Amino acid sequence: MKGKTFTEIRVDEKLCEVCDKPLRTEEKVLKTVQINDYNSYSNLLTRQRAHDRVEVDLEEKKIYVYHHDYPGEVHQSCIEKL
Ligand SMILES: [Zn+2]
Numbered sequence: 883m884k885g886k887t888f889t890e891i892r893v894d895e896k897l898c899e900v901c902d903k904p905l906r907t908e909e910k911v912l913k914t915v916q917i918n919d920y921n922s923y924s925n926l927l928t929r930q931r932a933h934d935r936v937e938v939d940l941e942e943k944k945i946y947v948y949h950h951d952y953p954g955e956v957h958q959s960c961i962e963k964l
Pocket of ligand 1: 898899900901902903956957960
């Protein structure tokens with residue numbers, strides 16, 4: 883792996899208060915990241931451990947950084963189960 887440019891995308895997952903599953907997600911392109919060798923790739927992954935979850939799509943050259951958020955909402959179907 884050498885000299886690849888990845889797009890870093892922040893994904894905000896709005897989670898349901900009842901079931902912890904996403905109500906919706908919001909994606910925002912943060913920046914492009916240059917990955918020159920395996921070291922910068924593994925550095926990236928180490929750095930990203932501070933986040934809730936990171937997924938790297940090697941084919942699409944995208945890095946998804948997930949953040950969890952509880953907007954104080956629940957699924958309609960979860961309300962009915964309560
Ligand atoms: Zn739910």
